[in-house]
Amino acid sequence: MAYETILVEQRDAVTLITLNRPEALNALNTKVLAELTEALAAFEADASQGCAVVTGSGDKAFAAGADIKEMVDKSAAEMFNEDFFAGWNRMVAATRKPWIAAVNGFALGGGCEVAMMADFIIASENAKFGQPEIKLGVAPGMGGSQRLTRAVGKAKAMDLVLTGRMMDAAEAERAGLVARVVPHDQLLDEALKAAAAIAGMAPMAVKVNKELVDAAYETTLSQGMLHERRLFQILAATEDKAEGMTAFVEKRAASWKGR
Numbered sequence: 210m211a212y213e214t215i216l217v218e219q220r221d222a223v224t225l226i227t228l229n230r231p232e233a234l235n236a237l238n239t240k241v242l243a244e245l246t247e248a249l250a251a252f253e254a255d256a257s258q259g260c261a262v263v264t265g266s267g268d269k270a271f272a273a274g275a276d277i278k279e280m281v282d283k284s285a286a287e288m289f290n291e292d293f294f295a296g297w298n299r300m301v302a303a304t305r306k307p308w309i310a311a312v313n314g315f316a317l318g319g320g321c322e323v324a325m326m327a328d329f330i331i332a333s334e335n336a337k338f339g340q341p342e343i344k345l346g347v348a349p350g351m352g353g354s355q356r357l358t359r360a361v362g363k364a365k366a367m368d369l370v371l372t373g374r375m376m377d378a379a380e381a382e383r384a385g386l387v388a389r390v391v392p393h394d395q396l397l398d399e400a401l402k403a404a405a406a407i408a409g410m411a412p413m414a415v416k417v418n419k420e421l422v423d424a425a426y427e428t429t430l431s432q433g434m435l436h437e438r439r440l441f442q443i444l445a446a447t448e449d450k451a452e453g454m455t456a457f458v459e460k461r462a463a464s465w466k467g468r
């Protein structure tokens with residue numbers, strides 16, 4: 210499938226998606242959303258693919274935000290009637306397999322929000338995160354006020370959202386936004402390695418683990434614990450549970466069936 214704004218390639222069981230509008234610092238327009246949605250849906254449907262990595266082309270940006278030039282003339286009525294930005298939520302909800310954001314530079318506004326839609330973020334030392342929408346007279350529209358606050362807490366989220374300042378990779382890691390910070394030239398290797406490790410796990414267990422961690426954001430502790438225990442018990446009925454535990458006892462690598 211040929212895309213205009215993204216590049217997609219399969220590396221064994223890992224799908225690598227590169228946001229590819231370097232002339233606009235990979236700003237996210239309607240076309241990027243449509244193509245990323247399609248690429249993630251294809252990844253989701255392809256049983257040979259176990260994990261995806263989303264990164265930005267060039268050395269400078271993961272994505273410098275939603276495309277300001279696309280939004281500048283858009284009226285409030287148009288945004289309301291199109292439910293502008295709602296497609297991003299649908300894309301996240303439709304993707305049960307994990308994907309990692311490999312943040313290689315600026316992740317601002319919608320760029321930071323897309324990174325936070327991923328299951329976790331691996332950042333290069335050059336990465337810079339921010340929600341600068343306030344400087345444009347608006348506010349985050351794709352989860353910045355919600356996911357950022359859940360990730361880093363109220364104090365730092367308020368600081369970032371109200372001042373529009375950027376934080377570097379080290380601060381983002383200290384704050385809990387970023388899982389790992391790696392040297393810039395090793396970013397893609399590290400992200401692909403992490404993705405390959407995930408893709409090598411039992412497929413149903415991968416989906417369940419993702420669902421359970423996500424549930425921690427949505428439920429009470431007791432509901433979440435029940436959800437966790439029930440899914441653990443259901444996984445115990447899979448052939449892959451028998452295979453995984455038998456392989457451990459027999460000191461050999463497991464061979465997953467996905468059922």
Ligand code: HXC
Nearest residue numbers: 232233234236273274275276277278317318319341347350
């Ligand atoms: C459209 C963008 C863009 C964006 C950069 N560009 N960010 N185009 N939308 N979000 C374009 C520039 O216009 C320029 O193209 C080219 O990319 C290079 O950018 P420069 O500004 O020349 O680069 P530099 O001086 O290095 O500055 C980098 C930067 C800056 C600090 C990242 O580009 C910047 O501040 N960008 C905007 C960041 C931002 O505000 N993001 C949030 C967007 S709102 P031309 O052709 O002009 O040279 C959002 C959610 C909105 O994400 C929700 C509300 C509804």
